[in-house]
Amino acid sequence: xxxxxxxxxxxxxxxxxxxxxxxxxxxxxxxxxxxxxxxxxxxxxxxxxxxxxxxxxxxxxxxxxxxxxxxxxxxxxxxxxxxxxxxxxxxxxxxxxxxxxxxxxxxxxxxxxxxxxxxxxxxxxxxxxxxxxxxxxxxxxxxxxxxxxxxxxxxxxxxxxxxxxxxxxxxxxxxxxxxxxxxxxxxxxxxxxxxxxxxxxxxxxxxxxxxxxxxxxxxxxxxxxxxxxxx
Numbered sequence: 001x002x003x004x005x006x007x008x009x010x011x012x013x014x015x016x017x018x019x020x021x022x023x024x025x026x027x028x029x030x031x032x033x034x035x036x037x038x039x040x041x042x043x044x045x046x047x048x049x050x051x052x053x054x055x056x057x058x059x060x061x062x063x064x065x066x067x068x069x070x071x072x073x074x075x076x077x078x079x080x081x082x083x084x085x086x087x088x089x090x091x092x093x094x095x096x097x098x099x100x101x102x103x104x105x106x107x108x109x110x111x112x113x114x115x116x117x118x119x120x121x122x123x124x125x126x127x128x129x130x131x132x133x134x135x136x137x138x139x140x141x142x143x144x145x146x147x148x149x150x151x152x153x154x155x156x157x158x159x160x161x162x163x164x165x166x167x168x169x170x171x172x173x174x175x176x177x178x179x180x181x182x183x184x185x186x187x188x189x190x191x192x193x194x195x196x197x198x199x200x201x202x203x204x205x206x207x208x209x210x211x212x213x214x215x216x217x218x219x220x221x222x223x224x225x226x227x228x229x230x231x
Contacts, residue, residue: 006084007169007230010161010195011077012186013090013097016175016202017219022068023094042150051145055131058146062112062127065094073174073223074100080227087164089157091176091183093148106157108183114147123147155182165189172226174200175219178207187211200226 015025040046041057078101080086088097088105093112097105115126115136122138126147133142149155165171171190178184187210190197199205199214200222208214215222 008085008164008167009080009087009170009172010164010168010186010190011080011086011088012171012173012176012183013077013088013092014174014176014180014183015092016177017071017073017223018068018092018094018096019175020073020218020220021071021096023064023092023096038151042148043152044150045152047145047150052131055129055145058112058148059129059131061093062129062146065112068094068096070096070100071220073219074102076224076227077174078102080230084230087161089161089164089183089186091180106160108149108155108157108161110146110148110156112146112148115144116147117141117143118145119143158182161186162189165195166193168193168195170196170198172198172200173205173207173211174223176201176205178205198226 019025036057041054047054074096077088081102081104086104088102089108090097090105091109093110095113113125113127114123115130116123117136117138119141120136120139122136124137130144130146134144135142136144165186168190171186173187176183184207187197187207197211199208199211200219201216202218203216204214
């Protein structure tokens with residue numbers, strides 16, 4: 001039997017894939033993010049108004065990463081790289097894709113395990129706290145903040161993502177709400193380029209009708225099953 005066709009696949013992942021590992025989802029039904037108003041902990045204005053609260057919030061989230069592990073959906077996507085040309089674009093700021101083994105990855109909303117210096121514009125790997133205002137490894141100034149994209153800031157890697165969508169055979173959205181742009185617009189871009197589209201989500205998203213196919217259920221079940229089909 002001939003080997004399966006090697007496909008060019010762009011996978012978008014959102015909070016739903018990491019929720020099954022115990023990472024809290026972005027926003028609860030009451031509109032709060034782990035007990036905080038989003039405006040207070042996920043905007044430049046919130047950081048300017050109360051930097052201590054923002055730093056403490058992300059310090060706690062960073063520490064929580066040590067308590068969670070990749071789930072079968074993360075592991076299946078890493079395995080998919082062995083058989084197809086895969087770019088994982090994640091809206092998540094955790095490191096579960098990396099720990100699962102994914103290598104071709106764009107963190108469009110930044111990473112909890114990186115810090116950004118407001119003085120020298122340097123970006124550094126960071127696994128400790130930022131509340132105590134540690135010195136920047138590059139310039140020595142106490143001007144570090146989480147390297148996380150907040151509302152009103154420009155996501156990372158959009159040119160690379162757009163180029164990948166132009167060349168892809170398949171676009172897959174996993175665990176996303178379909179409500180946050182620009183990621184929610186990727187399915188339209190894929191369609192514009194003639195790319196097949198698939199949604200894998202716990203339940204129908206706001207953009208389900210835009211996909212060529214949708215499958216619903218826990219990511220830890222539906223993602224490995226889909227990956228097995230491509231073997």
